[in-house]
Amino acid sequence: MNRIIALLAVTVALALSATGSRAAELVMFERPGCVWCARFNAEIAPIYARTEESQAAPLRRVDLNSPLPADLAGIDPGAFTPTFVVVKEGREIGRIRGYPGDAFFFGLLDRILSSTGSEPARS
Numbered sequence: 001m002n003r004i005i006a007l008l009a010v011t012v013a014l015a016l017s018a019t020g021s022r023a024a025e026l027v028m029f030e031r032p033g034c035v036w037c038a039r040f041n042a043e044i045a046p047i048y049a050r051t052e053e054s055q056a057a058p059l060r061r062v063d064l065n066s067p068l069p070a071d072l073a074g075i076d077p078g079a080f081t082p083t084f085v086v087v088k089e090g091r092e093i094g095r096i097r098g099y100p101g102d103a104f105f106f107g108l109l110d111r112i113l114s115s116t117g118s119e120p121a122r123s
Contacts (some may be wrong), residue, residue: 024057025087028083053113071090
């Protein structure tokens with residue numbers, strides 16, 4: 001029994017250290033059937049993981065038809081979808097309400113990330 005508790009404690013410690021290592025996270029609050037979410041999915045989602053912004057703030061999707069994850073309990077998802085919230089160390093740093101199109105999305109995100117000190121590394 002003590003081994004199981006010790007193994008569980010080690011597993012939790014490793015999980016916490018892995019999540020704490022991220023400087024920031026981009027949380028996308030979405031709903032099925034959201035037209036603007038679909039536009040984001042068509043225009044940005046396929047490339048986001050390969051961007052410098054993704055290195056500074058990986059994308060995390062949250063379906064608003066499901067309960068909010070416990071670690072986002074203090075974050076208001078807002079009434080509109082999509083809503084993008086940059087979260088750092090459990091706190092909201094900035095948000096983009098709606099999807100402004102591919103021409104503006106990265107500019108708005110870069111402005112938020114630069115205010116966190118997590119700006120993307122430019123090559």
